[in-house]
Amino acid sequence: MSETPRRKIPEAALSRLPIYLRILVDLAADEVTQVSSEQLAELAAVNAAKVRKDLSYLGTYGTRGVGYDVQFLMYQIQRELGLNQSWPVVIVGAGNLGQALANFTGISERGFHIVGVVDKDETKIGSIVGGVRVTHADELTQIVQSKTVSIGIIATPAQHAQEAADALVRAGVGSIMNFAPTVLSVPNGVNVRKVDLALELQILSYYEQCRTNNHLASPTGDNTGAVSA
Amino acid sequence: MSETPRRKIPEAALSRLPIYLRILVDLAADEVTQVSSEQLAELAAVNAAKVRKDLSYLGTYGTRGVGYDVQFLMYQIQRELGLNQSWPVVIVGAGNLGQALANFTGISERGFHIVGVVDKDETKIGSIVGGVRVTHADELTQIVQSKTVSIGIIATPAQHAQEAADALVRAGVGSIMNFAPTVLSVPNGVNVRKVDLALELQILSYYEQCRTNNHLASPTGDNTGAVSA
DNA sequence: TGATGTGAACCCATTCACAGCC
DNA sequence: GGCTGTGAATGGGTTCACATCA
Secondary structure (H helix, E strand, O other), X not given: OOOOOOOOOOHHHHOOHHHHHHHHHHHHHOOOOEEOHHHHHHHXXXXXXXXXXXXXXXXXXXXOOOEEEHHHHHHHHXXXXXXXXXXXXXXXXXXXXXHHHHHOHHHHHOOEEEEEEEEOOOOOOOOEXXXXXXXXXXXXXXXXXXXXXOEEEEOOOHHHHHHHHHHHHHHOOOEEEEOOOOOOOOOOOOEEEEOOHHHHHHHHHHHHHHHHHHHOOOOOOOOOOOOOO | OOOOOOOOOOHHHHOOHHHHHHHHHHHHHOOOOEEOHXXXXXXXXXXXXXXXXXXXXXXOOEXXXXXXXXXXXXXXXXXXXXXOOOEEEEEEOOOHHHHHHHHOHHHHHOOEEEEEEEEXXXXXXXXXXXXXXXXXXXXXXXXXXXXXXXXXXXXXOXXXXXXXXXXXXXXXXXXXEEOOOOOOOOOOOOEEEEOOHHHXXXXXXXXXXHHHHHHOOOOOOOOOOOOOO
């Protein structure tokens, strides 16, 4: 049979492919035609061996002694990521965040387009965000199915995120990007990726604290107890 | 001497501490006083052994046969992450994204406060976003130093992100959160974390493509070539 | 008894170093 | 000669399983 010739790229490598892709697009715009793993590594701030191993999961697309053809490699990564089609995406939640996302041009420029924005708040329904009319959350299933949506974005407050996830899964969505500061529970087979600003900041906070503790090595004994996270 | 009794939590464990913290805060709000690694694992969607190992990096704060004291553990994680102080943060870029971030209450509620928003665009200067007046980018150093800012957020267009990073580093910032779709080059010692919506979506796109390829196993041979990432 | 804390085993990711090809 | 592609070595993270202790 020999179907699925190459599938299942390791997660870690996969997460870097979009970075390489963006770099290749930039190089192409500058009319660069060839690139070595060394150069790509420099631009992506990783090391060359990693670049070569990552790219090797796609196939053997380089030329020994020369490097990689920018256009060709760009096309291959795109194809592998499924970016030779434009994916319909639905946004749940039309608050500040949902509106910002719908208006964010970076989405539509990179292989995705918003086909629906839903909310439960009657006052938001009917307004236009990102060129799409906000509809009632009850219409989610209808939108997902009529537009064959497989990717949903959750931009609701934390307390409604799980409910939104359930609705998306029920409607048939297979991947969810979660902007709410919540751990979602979903059936297996459904992919969830979480984007959480506060969480990332808290990690930076740790590093900064380590830095100050080390620099000025006089810990004056901390004691406050206000909790808010 | 025995200073720095516990420092240097492994990156992977560190990235989960804010998640546990948020769960503990929720539990505390529900007046739960004890929690087992099993329960925490359930709520965080990881396994119990991982929770125990992660928490063991902080010290031995659990009680065998019982579990963890919610309040106490919450306080310890907070302290370890440096969240018993409120970190001043500066935002570079007052466009859509920068404004959204400045207005995002999640930041100020979780141990951070915005002390400055700067931009190079004269038309944006003077307006108030998130309770802070937008000032000229030239004043960045002055703000960073007078407010002892150590964390900066880059919310500029891609083509100005490196420049913004350079300015932040020059001003003395030690950690940068980058929302621009660019790989920043910074001196070592400076921490950068990248948040990139399009990049995350592209990873979901891969998974969705795999899914459809496997379900309906008739690959009709793809061939489009439009490049946009 | 019951849940933590942790060595040991396992597994995935990164890096090295070089054979293979242009 | 130069650069890719990749086995082999290394290192970190995850999981197991159990000794340990309230």
